[in-house]
Amino acid sequence: MGCSNEDYNSYADINKDGWIVPQDALLIGHKVYSVSQEESETWCLEKLNDDTNPCASPTGMESIENQLANISKIISELVEAIK
Numbered sequence: 001m002g003c004s005n006e007d008y009n010s011y012a013d014i015n016k017d018g019w020i021v022p023q024d025a026l027l028i029g030h031k032v033y034s035v036s037q038e039e040s041e042t043w044c045l046e047k048l049n050d051d052t053n054p055c056a057s058p059t060g061m062e063s064i065e066n067q068l069a070n071i072s073k074i075i076s077e078l079v080e081a082i083k
């Protein structure tokens, strides 16, 4: 969902691109697998406290093509991390 959806919540929009998509959950998974527990906890707390709202900015949107490219990249890195 994007900024125009009334259920949009910027805290769930991990990469602050104006869209809440599976990519945001993958970012969390990727982080947790790729760094130490302490570092991932720190990172998660930072995300919980980050009140940046990309919907307040007109430049926060990304094209669907960019979204898919980013998702593809993250999945590849996640697969590498858990091998």
Ligand SMILES: [Ca+2]
Binding pocket: 013, 014, 015, 016, 017, 018, 019, 020, 021, 023, 024
């Ligand atoms: Ca997002």
